[in-house]
Amino acid sequence: MIDKFRADPLAALARIPSGATIAVGGFGSSGRPDTLLDTLCDLDRRDLHVIVNNVGGDFTGIGRLLAEGRLRRITCSFPVLPDFYTEYFAGRVEFELIPQGTLAERLRAGGAGIAAFYTPSGAETMLADGTFPLGYDGAGDVAELIPAKEHREFGGRQHVLEYGIVTDFALVKAYQGDPKGNLRFRLSARNFNPLAAMSGRYTFAEVEHLMETGDLHPDDIHLSGVFVKEVLLRSELSPRLPVGRLS
Amino acid sequence: MTQTSAEAPVAGRDRDGVARRLAADLRDGFVVNLGVGIPLLVPKYVPADVEVILHAENGVLGMGPLAAPGQEDPDLTDAGKQPITLITGAAIVDSATSFAVVRGGHLDVTVLGALQVSGGGDLANWFVPGQNPAVGGAMDLVAGAREVWVAMEHVDRKGRPKIVERCTFPLTGRGVVTRVYTDLAVFCIAGGELRLTECAPGITPDIIAERTAAPFVQDLPG
Numbered sequence: 001m002i003d004k005f006r007a008d009p010l011a012a013l014a015r016i017p018s019g020a021t022i023a024v025g026g027f028g029s030s031g032r033p034d035t036l037l038d039t040l041c042d043l044d045r046r047d048l049h050v051i052v053n054n055v056g057g058d059f060t061g062i063g064r065l066l067a068e069g070r071l072r073r074i075t076c077s078f079p080v081l082p083d084f085y086t087e088y089f090a091g092r093v094e095f096e097l098i099p100q101g102t103l104a105e106r107l108r109a110g111g112a113g114i115a116a117f118y119t120p121s122g123a124e125t126m127l128a129d130g131t132f133p134l135g136y137d138g139a140g141d142v143a144e145l146i147p148a149k150e151h152r153e154f155g156g157r158q159h160v161l162e163y164g165i166v167t168d169f170a171l172v173k174a175y176q177g178d179p180k181g182n183l184r185f186r187l188s189a190r191n192f193n194p195l196a197a198m199s200g201r202y203t204f205a206e207v208e209h210l211m212e213t214g215d216l217h218p219d220d221i222h223l224s225g226v227f228v229k230e231v232l233l234r235s236e237l238s239p240r241l242p243v244g245r246l247s
Numbered sequence: 248m249t250q251t252s253a254e255a256p257v258a259g260r261d262r263d264g265v266a267r268r269l270a271a272d273l274r275d276g277f278v279v280n281l282g283v284g285i286p287l288l289v290p291k292y293v294p295a296d297v298e299v300i301l302h303a304e305n306g307v308l309g310m311g312p313l314a315a316p317g318q319e320d321p322d323l324t325d326a327g328k329q330p331i332t333l334i335t336g337a338a339i340v341d342s343a344t345s346f347a348v349v350r351g352g353h354l355d356v357t358v359l360g361a362l363q364v365s366g367g368g369d370l371a372n373w374f375v376p377g378q379n380p381a382v383g384g385a386m387d388l389v390a391g392a393r394e395v396w397v398a399m400e401h402v403d404r405k406g407r408p409k410i411v412e413r414c415t416f417p418l419t420g421r422g423v424v425t426r427v428y429t430d431l432a433v434f435c436i437a438g439g440e441l442r443l444t445e446c447a448p449g450i451t452p453d454i455i456a457e458r459t460a461a462p463f464v465q466d467l468p469g
Binding site for chain 1: 303304305306307320321322323324326328333339340341342343345346349350374379380381382383384385386387390391417418419420421
């Protein structure tokens with residue numbers, strides 16, 4: 001019998017080691033798996049490479065990982081949090097900045113078995129020409145650059161070669177999940193969650209509602225449970241803004 | 248160019264006027280993405296007989312106005328993380344599909360602000376060196392949208408032209424801008440050529456030329 005429900009986040013996420021590469025869903029705090037991220041902190045994991053669209057605007061979620069010094073590298077398009085840049089310029093965290101659509105497609109491609117693809121996004125810019133600092137040394141000098149990306153012309157336009165991302169783990173958040181791991185998202189909280197889930201070799205889903213098998217109609221499942229290994233209930237202790245009229 | 252900054256400002260269109268002028272060029276059925284700044288003023292000036300679908304990078308097609316206070320839903324935001332509403336008939340997609348809309352030729356227009364636009368259509372609007380870098384979807388939008396319309400002030404706060412021969416800020420995309428709407432003028436860019444197609448009321452081509460640091464061709468009606 002397939003039953004992917006897990007009651008104890010600490011026991012479930014214990015398999016994630018320090019040093020892991022982790023794709024995380026969410027757009028800002030919308031659709032962010034806060035319970036799983038808090039659990040990662042409670043497990044005292046460090047040296048993590050996190051692939052996520054934003055660090056966020058405060059010290060919850062990814063911001064808590066940053067504040068507790070648990071990040072080795074962030075791959076993202078829009079960090080937001082000023083403290084992230086303080087850590088970056090001080091040489092305490094690496095910053096792989098990539099266009100948002102490229103991030104989404106790299107996660108999708110990795111999860112779909114596509115090794116690499118060409119996209120026009122970022123062609124002939126400093127995110128593709130090998131001049132953007134990936135990291136700094138402790139003295140304020142550039143320690144390493146994001147490598148230059150291969151350019152190639154298609155239809156008279158320049159494109160860059162981008163690689164699919166396959167991660168050790170993924171942490172995603174959904175509105176509903178069933179014992180088979182099938183997920184249903186809600187409104188714009190869907191965003192990067194299905195893509196992060198596909199990218200992960202071992203994906204944990206945090207859901208607001210645990211459903212019985214069969215409660216989710218096959219046509220209404222946004223992400224098949226084949227992409228999900230374990231399903232956990234979102235903690236009521238996780239930060240959550242008031243829900244409005246569309247709930 | 249330093250002489251320009253000493254001159255008294257000329258009265259062209261205000262920010263709402265630029266948005267209204269741009270909105271008049273939107274066509275019924277367009278799928279449109281709006282950046283921050285003047286572009287966010289565009290929806291209230293879309294003509295009554297024109298329906299556009301507003302796209303937000305985080306997967307919204309059919310964005311409505313901002314949510315009223317007390318009506319916010321944390322599961323429904325725009326790309327600036329502001330709480331929004333949906334129009335009737337809206338659709339939600341994931342981020343990869345959202346950017347398939349952008350790059351796949353399904354987005355008719357992206358309207359963006361700019362630090363600089365070159366006469367050949369290069370755009371710089373994502374990063375001021377010395378500040379904190381972040382890119383979001385800007386590079387995907389300019390690379391993918393069928394048209395890239397810039398809505399901006401004609402000169403910066405120090406009076407320096409923002410339409411330049413060559414961008415000095417880091418590029419968002421090369422040769423991507425197709426139209427520029429400013430307080431003083433409307434330009435079209437095609438085939439690497441900057442064409443002045445319209446002067447704002449009370450503004451002459453000479454006034455525009457004094458405040459534009461790239462050569463342009465006059466292509467005015469009449």
